[in-house]
Amino acid sequence: MQPATDELIRAEGLWKSYPMGTTIVDALRGVDLVIRRNEYVAIMGPSGSGKSTLMNLIGCLDSPSKGSYSLNGHQVAQLAEDELARIRNREIGFVFQTFNLLPRASALRNVELPLIYGGVPPAERRVRAAEALLQVDLADRVDHRPNELSGGQRQRVSIARALVTRPALLLADEPTGNLDSATSVEIMTLFDRLHQQGNTIVVVTHEREIAEHSQRIVTIRDGRVERDELRQPVGVP
Amino acid sequence: MNAVESTRLALESIWANRLRSFLTLLGVIIGIAAIIATAAVINGLNLYVSEKLSNLGKGVFVVQRIGLITNQKEFLEAIRRNKKLRPADARAIEERCPLAEVVAMEVHGQADLKRGDFEIRDTDIGGVTPQILAIEPYEVELGRTFTQDEEDRAAPVAFLGSDVQDNLFPGIDPVGKQLRIRGAMLEVVGTAVKKGAFLGMSQDNYVKIPFSLHRKLWGSSRSINISVKAADADHMEQTIDEVRAVLRARHHVRPGDDDDFAFMTAEGINDLWRSLTQTIFTVALFVVGISLVVGGIVIMNIMLVSVIERTREIGVRKAVGARQRDIVQQFLIEAVLLSCLGGAIGVAIAGAASALLAAYTPLPARFPAWAPFTAFVICTAIGIFFGIHPARRAARLDPIEALRAE
Numbered sequence: 001m002q003p004a005t006d007e008l009i010r011a012e013g014l015w016k017s018y019p020m021g022t023t024i025v026d027a028l029r030g031v032d033l034v035i036r037r038n039e040y041v042a043i044m045g046p047s048g049s050g051k052s053t054l055m056n057l058i059g060c061l062d063s064p065s066k067g068s069y070s071l072n073g074h075q076v077a078q079l080a081e082d083e084l085a086r087i088r089n090r091e092i093g094f095v096f097q098t099f100n101l102l103p104r105a106s107a108l109r110n111v112e113l114p115l116i117y118g119g120v121p122p123a124e125r126r127v128r129a130a131e132a133l134l135q136v137d138l139a140d141r142v143d144h145r146p147n148e149l150s151g152g153q154r155q156r157v158s159i160a161r162a163l164v165t166r167p168a169l170l171l172a173d174e175p176t177g178n179l180d181s182a183t184s185v186e187i188m189t190l191f192d193r194l195h196q197q198g199n200t201i202v203v204v205t206h207e208r209e210i211a212e213h214s215q216r217i218v219t220i221r222d223g224r225v226e227r228d229e230l231r232q233p234v235g236v237p
Numbered sequence: 238m239n240a241v242e243s244t245r246l247a248l249e250s251i252w253a254n255r256l257r258s259f260l261t262l263l264g265v266i267i268g269i270a271a272i273i274a275t276a277a278v279i280n281g282l283n284l285y286v287s288e289k290l291s292n293l294g295k296g297v298f299v300v301q302r303i304g305l306i307t308n309q310k311e312f313l314e315a316i317r318r319n320k321k322l323r324p325a326d327a328r329a330i331e332e333r334c335p336l337a338e339v340v341a342m343e344v345h346g347q348a349d350l351k352r353g354d355f356e357i358r359d360t361d362i363g364g365v366t367p368q369i370l371a372i373e374p375y376e377v378e379l380g381r382t383f384t385q386d387e388e389d390r391a392a393p394v395a396f397l398g399s400d401v402q403d404n405l406f407p408g409i410d411p412v413g414k415q416l417r418i419r420g421a422m423l424e425v426v427g428t429a430v431k432k433g434a435f436l437g438m439s440q441d442n443y444v445k446i447p448f449s450l451h452r453k454l455w456g457s458s459r460s461i462n463i464s465v466k467a468a469d470a471d472h473m474e475q476t477i478d479e480v481r482a483v484l485r486a487r488h489h490v491r492p493g494d495d496d497d498f499a500f501m502t503a504e505g506i507n508d509l510w511r512s513l514t515q516t517i518f519t520v521a522l523f524v525v526g527i528s529l530v531v532g533g534i535v536i537m538n539i540m541l542v543s544v545i546e547r548t549r550e551i552g553v554r555k556a557v558g559a560r561q562r563d564i565v566q567q568f569l570i571e572a573v574l575l576s577c578l579g580g581a582i583g584v585a586i587a588g589a590a591s592a593l594l595a596a597y598t599p600l601p602a603r604f605p606a607w608a609p610f611t612a613f614v615i616c617t618a619i620g621i622f623f624g625i626h627p628a629r630r631a632a633r634l635d636p637i638e639a640l641r642a643e
Contacts, residue, residue, distance in 0.1 A: 056637050059556075061556065061636050061637050061640075062637060081560075081561065082560040082561055082562075085555060085558050085559060085560045085561075086558065086560070088555075088556060088557065088558050089557060089558020090558070094556050094557065096640070100549065100552070100553045100556075100640065101553075102550055102553065104249060104250075104253055105249075113553075113554070113557050114557040114558055116242055117554070117557060117558040117559050117560070117563060118558060161557070165558075
């Protein structure tokens with residue numbers, strides 16, 4: 001059931017507090033954010049700004065202390081842990097800075113992982129995982145384990161894993177943080193292509209160069225949205 | 238996620254840490270191997286005893302001066318109180334107990350056997366009346382057994398167990414040859430089929446001679462055993478009661494006093510034997526139970542280590558949509574598989590051990606058919622019991638924290 005609107009994400013008054021020792025730290029202090037389908041958004045901010053907390057909430061890894069958050073028509077803010085797991089499985093594809101691949105599993109098995117938890121039958125799983133690897137130009141590496149792949153290839157496996165469930169949102173956390181500059185360009189080019197193919201992408205980064213691939217840069221500071229600028233992305237010819 | 242997938246993951250993980258998995262399992266392996274090896278030995282003993290007792294035949298019992306006694310106090314009491322059983326007692330049973338169809342007498346003594354330069358010491362010499370053959374037929378290898386005529390004449394004849402034959406007449410046919418017992422020359426009329434050893438004791442080191450001859454050689458002071466075969470095997474209890482009444486009257490036992498003799502039945506011996514082995518098995522079970530608990534704790538410990546080592550993996554799984562029960566299932570199946578693997582190795586070791594015991598020691602070990610199934614049930618239980626805590630701990634990890642773990 002797709003909502004009629006083209007809004008994918010609507011966050012209103014997101015507030016997140018953590019107990020830290022005897023005091024309570026407010027990591028987010030009322031963030032309002034709307035992201036439409038097929039937008040390409042970069043979230044920037046210095047460390048301690050709350051951008052990681054915001055990413056965890058957008059990624060349904062955590063629930064806000066206050067405020068409302070809807071993702072693709074699901075009211076997420078008050079869901080229990082296992083329901084959040086289901087939303088993550090269906091709606092979100094994560095790309096991590098450190099790739100987070102299972103070291104003993106082949107590329108294909110790594111990409112299959114979300115489908116396993118989605119209850120997709122084995123035969124279909126393999127086909128879809130192979131298709132996802134094809135999409136990131138790794139069709140010839142399906143049987144390789146992470147330690148047999150270069151950093152860029154590992155990140156592409158993890159992007160394939162994020163894509164395989166055809167999620168509503170690709171959520172990347174410092175996706176080039178562990179890569180050299182040439183490989184970073186390669187990965188960001190891939191993101192540009194995925195955006196052109198219709199994916200909605202949110203990239204969390206502190207690097208201006210990476211953020212400039214997006215159409216819109218949201219800057220977070222002290223738990224609030226400091227700036228929200230629409231711009232012409234560099235990657236698009 | 239389904240169980241097949243969890244099983245596959247668990248096997249991959251166990252295989253990836255082969256040495257650690259094996260060491261983890263030592264407790265379970267040893268526990269299961271020990272309990273099944275013990276069960277195999279006891280099972281073998283029980284089968285052996287049942288088989289031997291079935292030789293005693295249905296409806297057969299033996300009257301003895303002293304019965305099966307398990308402590309010294311009872312033994313001394315019986316020696317003091319119980320009168321010797323005499324041939325007259327057997328004749329009285331024969332005459333006054335219509336339910337007793339066959340009555341045979343047997344008496345034992347030890348003697349050295351000689352033939353020329355060959356000699357065996359302390360062999361069991363049993364004096365038997367020919368009626369014994371109607372109760373407990375001897376398996377004849379060569380020659381024949383005794384006749385009533387030889388009993389009546391106290392004829393100097395002997396029937397040999399196979400050890401006596403092998404040691405005194407190596408490589409020759411003993412039938413018709415002579416041997417010396419207590420100064421008397423006896424002619425060998427036959428030999429028995431080999432029975433083999435039990436618990437390292439030979440069952441073939443004996444000589445049977447006519448009862449009357451035994452009395453001549455040893456005198457008539459020894460208490461005898463009286464074997465009785467009931468006319469109707471289904472009425473053995475009544476037959477025993479009849480014999481009891483006759484013997485109590487002859488021995489002037491007062492009403493209310495205990496019998497001054499004892500009955501041995503196959504059932505009675507079997508019951509005593511089983512209660513004995515049951516006790517041994519219970520003790521063994523307790524000792525082995527401790528090693529299984531230790532084995533389980535080791536599994537729990539290694540699973541907790543595994544959860545910590547794989548915190549990041551758990552975080553990734555949760556991020557891509559694993560629910561708590563998916564994680565619980567994965568780690569629980571791993572614990573159960575680990576434990577069952579230990580059980581399987583234990584069963585294999587016990588199987589090999591019982592085969593080796595049976596082949597190279599006097600213990601008649603026999604691997605019990607129920608062992609693999611029981612081991613599987615026990616190991617599954619251990620895996621679940623000791624695996625649930627680490628599995629829950631893994632499932633409750635916060636995905637954000639877990640993804641951040643080093």
